[in-house]
Amino acid sequence: MEQAEWFRTFLVEGAAELGILLNETQIDEFVVYYRELLAWNKRINLTAIREAKEIAGKHFLDSIACSRALQPLSANVSLLDVGSGPGFPGLPLKILYPQLDLTLLEPNLKKTAFLRYVIGKLDLKNVIVISKTVQEFSNEVESKFSYVVIRALKLGPILHCILSLLAGQGKLILFRTKPFDREIDINELQVAEEIAYDLPYGYGKRVLTI
Numbered sequence: 001m002e003q004a005e006w007f008r009t010f011l012v013e014g015a016a017e018l019g020i021l022l023n024e025t026q027i028d029e030f031v032v033y034y035r036e037l038l039a040w041n042k043r044i045n046l047t048a049i050r051e052a053k054e055i056a057g058k059h060f061l062d063s064i065a066c067s068r069a070l071q072p073l074s075a076n077v078s079l080l081d082v083g084s085g086p087g088f089p090g091l092p093l094k095i096l097y098p099q100l101d102l103t104l105l106e107p108n109l110k111k112t113a114f115l116r117y118v119i120g121k122l123d124l125k126n127v128i129v130i131s132k133t134v135q136e137f138s139n140e141v142e143s144k145f146s147y148v149v150i151r152a153l154k155l156g157p158i159l160h161c162i163l164s165l166l167a168g169q170g171k172l173i174l175f176r177t178k179p180f181d182r183e184i185d186i187n188e189l190q191v192a193e194e195i196a197y198d199l200p201y202g203y204g205k206r207v208l209t210i
Contacts, residue, residue: 007034007056014061014200019068020096029095029122034060036118037086044110046086057203062175063089066149067096068195069173069208080105080145080165082134083153087115089175090149094124102127103145105137134161144170151175156186174209 011030015022022030034056040046041055049055066089070077077100081090084104094102104127106112112131119127130137138161147170148162155162155174162172171192174180180191195208 003038003052004031004035007031010053010056010201011060014057015064017200018061018065018197020064022096026095030060030092032121033087033091033095033118036121037114040086040114040117044114046111046114054203057199057201059086059088060092061200061203062206063092063151064096065197065199065206066093066173066175066208068197069171069193069210070097070147073097073100075099077101077146078103078143078167079147079149082148082150082158082162084111084115085152086111087118089151091115091118091124091127093149094127095122098125100126103143104129105132105134107131107133107136134158134165137161138164141165144168147171147173149173149175159186159188171210176207176209177205179207180209 008027008031012022012027037046038052047055047059049058079093079100080103082105084090084106087104090102090104094100104115109131112129115129144167145165146167148166166172179194191209193210198205
């Protein structure tokens with residue numbers, strides 16, 4: 001099966017298993033994103049995962065699962081994706097929710113070049129790419145976000161920066177492999193909800209801590 005068609009089937013069936021139904025426009029955008037990611041990943045190191053099927057399952061479907069933490073999504077919602085890398089989970093969430101006001105924070109210049117390319121390729125609106133660390137960004141802006149998402153960073157050293165970027169009723173969403181444990185994890189955080197799920201195709205268990 002041609003790669004784009006394989007990914008289309010993999011994506012649609014995996015998203016459905018997570019309870020998310022994709023429309024044709026979203027599917028087409030995901031296919032373009034996936035194809036460009038694989039092409040760029042051959043030239044520069046965008047993701048530590050190199051195998052195409054693992055990228056589809058562990059990055060794309062895992063990012064899509066985060067939509068559970070955003071439902072229902074009201075108007076004028078802003079989301080900051082800290083350490084976005086090649087766009088996960090921010091860009092998949094933007095494809096799911098075009099109305100989302102998205103900021104992708106990623107200090108690696110090669111990765112931000114890829115992000116800007118894909119954003120242009122997909123003609124996505126209201127997306128900002130910032131080539132800074134979260135420490136630099138939090139010191140320079142007064143913006144406050146409805147959601148801050150962290151997927152692949154250690155939270156402790158940057159917690160004070162993150163909290164300063166949240167709006168009054170804002171929520172921090174953490175991608176985790178196990179539930180939050182107050183005795184081990186950061187006790188300054190008040191857990192509002194945890195959403196456990198299995199990644200489709202046997203890619204493991206995950207928890208969204210809100």
